[in-house]
Amino acid sequence: MKTRPFAVSLFSAIFLAACGTQAQAPAAPATSAPASAAASAPASTAPAASPGGQPIKVKVATQHVATDAPLYIASEKGYFKDQGLDIQFNDVNGGTDTLPLVVSGQLDVAVGSISSGLYNAVARNMGVKLVSTKGASPLQPNLSKPATAIVLSKQAATTIKDYKDLKGKNVAISEHGNGLEIELDHILQRGGLTLNDVDIKTLTFPATLPALANGSIDASMELQPWITQGRAKNILTVWHDLAEFSPGNQANALVYGPTMQQLGDAGNRFMVAYTKAMRYYTDATGPKHANWEEFVQIMTKNTSLKDPALYDQVGWNYMNPNCSLNVASMNDSLDWYAAHGYVKTKPDLKAAVDDSYCQYALKQLGQYS
Secondary structure, three states: OOOOOOOOOOOOOOOOOOOOOHHHOOOOOOOOOOOHHHHHHOOOOOOOHHHOOOOOEEEEOOOHHHHHHHHHHHHHHHHEEEHHHHEEEOOOOOOHHHHHHHOOOOOOOOEEOOOOHHHHHOOOOOOOOEEOOOOOOOOOOOOOOOOEEEEEEHHHHOOOOOHHHHOOEEEEOOOOOOOOHHHHHHHOOOOOHHHHOOEEEEEOOOOOOOOOHHHHOOOEEEEOOHHHHHOOOOOOEEEHHHHOOOOOEEEEEEOOOOOOHOOHHHHHHHHHHHHHHHHHHHHHHHHOOOHHHHHHHHHHHOOOOOOOHHHHHHHOOOOOOOOOOOHHHHHHHHHHHHOOOOOOOOOHHHHEOOOOOHHHHHHOOOOOO
């Protein structure tokens, strides 16, 4: 693997598919709610009056993928409207175009993975705040329904049986300096290999299925819904669930840009609606299986997975219904990025993570049960 240029993107295109069950919750993150907040009775969720009585406009990045589910749920269910917010979704192609948009104020809220670009933005004091979870890997792997996985082309699956068999193979990741590259490194280490021992190809997620089908790549660090779509088309074989290597890994975050922090109490309002949506999502994808048909309708309307029949085959990752990020996991990823040259100056995550919005939401909604 040749040396690559320093990563500058804020986010990877996508990393995890969606949420998982309460039973898969990671250990309490460093930013979890204090006991006093958890025990307090829920307060009214009615927002204060907007300036001039008009809804506050908030511009939010979306990619029409399953990890955006809480945003679409909050919109479709009226949670944002109830909080006096006028949400304007703005489609983004992926990591490379998100950073300038959120820093310049063209977007107020960004979504995506815990990437080196995000840490570099924080280190340069560009005004972004990491405010909530947007997905973490489950604690237990589920090979029949993985949320994220390393998959093999049908041809490669006949020869790749052990980790060491990846040597010299073409392996796709969405971009360098993101969580999937960390996961690939963990996989290769099990075979006594390094990232230099494979030929890494950077492909967008929609491009990986055709590449697997025509044999131009042997393996891909894949996620939903492409895992399910690839299986349905008999294009790929799931080799390992990534939860096997980094259980409970904080993969995605909700990020407020500088303008969001200037919109009065819009950040608090947004978080109440967003947290309600994460709880709806957890109820739907977890053991409760509540409101499943409605959930599928929302997802087919707003994401790239349009076949309702495939939703029962999708693996859903954990999303903390109590909102807060797993900072311990984030510190682990930061250490990896620094060790591999993607982050030159390590930021202070205590200053970058602002848990106050989650704490406000918990005071309004109470602890999830």
